């Protein structure tokens with residue numbers, strides 16, 4: 227079994243050794259001897275758990291910066307126009323590019339909402355990280371389409387049985403306002419029958435709340451409860467416009483909320499994510515970037531910093547979201563939601579480890595590592611990434627990186643040549 231020895235690594239404000247055996251963190255102790263192991267001198271590095279991006283659309287790297295400074299609806303029309311021109315090649319290289327970016331910024335797992343999960347799973351497999359794929363149901367109330375979407379979900383679920391252990395599958399519902407009631411109920415039932423997670427966009431904009439009250443006489447969260455979607459299985463991206471009763475419900479059912487701070491800010495859909503209130507109610511709070519169409523990058527370190535300073539700012543309270551809470555949101559809470567034995571550097575956990583280079587201005591002096599990591603550093607300090615016990619980046623070099631950049635750039639040109647704005 228392969229072994230990696232991280233020698234003299236900074237963790238929990240001290241230096242020690244970490245032995246990775248196979249895909250597990252086997253031992254954390256001083257002076258570990260492992261003559262067979264690949265030894266890495268970490269005397270200038272710190273180990274942190276890999277970040278888990280809880281809501282993204284990975285292949286949307288191919289829509290990065292395509293249209294800017296527009297209102298949501300016209301912007302969406304542009305994005306959908308671009309996505310309609312995707313082919314398998316574009317989807318594959320878009321996913322490869324996303325994985326490359328995630329590795330470079332310290333993310334070892336992502337929760338994806340898109341189509342073509344088998345191509346995404348192939349990209350993830352090749353790049354060595356983890357992901358949860360889904361088939362994103364979207365019917366806009368068209369009953370014929372709804373039937374097709376149910377069949378597509380079942381087909382993709384069957385395909386996912388041949389995925390490797392690093393690729394998981396979830397049921398995905400685009401949003402309550404784009405999926406008919408029958409398919410919302412079907413998603414809940416199918417997830418329960420097959421023990422799958424459910425991924426949804428929920429309460430993202432103020433308009434969504436107004437429309438929901440008009441159409442169903444209740445909030446989107448209450449509507450989800452009525453249809454049987456609220457449970458520990460549910461991963462609710464955005465969860466931005468919540469009433470006190472919505473928060474109570476999400477806590478009582480143990481729903482996972484995903485804050486997509488940069489996307490929300492840039493699309494101007496809102497910024498008062500009720501982080502403290504959700505945590506106090508018992509909901510599981512996590513963090514995501516959303517797709518590159520809206521957030522432009524997949525950088526979880528950037529998202530962590532923005533999330534924290536924004537909470538402090540609008541609450542006018544610098545004590546809001548202390549560092550320990552914040553860092554849990556970036557990995558531990560997400561691992562719990564995905565039922566993954568990761569998210570913490572601890573003996574017996576999966577070896578999903580990021581090595582941070584501390585030999586730079588951002589960590590000097592190092593009075594408070596966590597503060598330096600979130601508020602001072604950026605993802606250029608991510609030096610080495612280990613996922614499932616394998617080194618996927620070392621000294622910021624990823625195998626095949628240039629090929630990915632070249633192919634993704636060519637795909638982008640091809641994509642744009644097909645579109646008339």
Ligand SMILES: [Zn+2]
Pocket residue numbers: 281282283427463516517
């Ligand atoms: Zn999204």
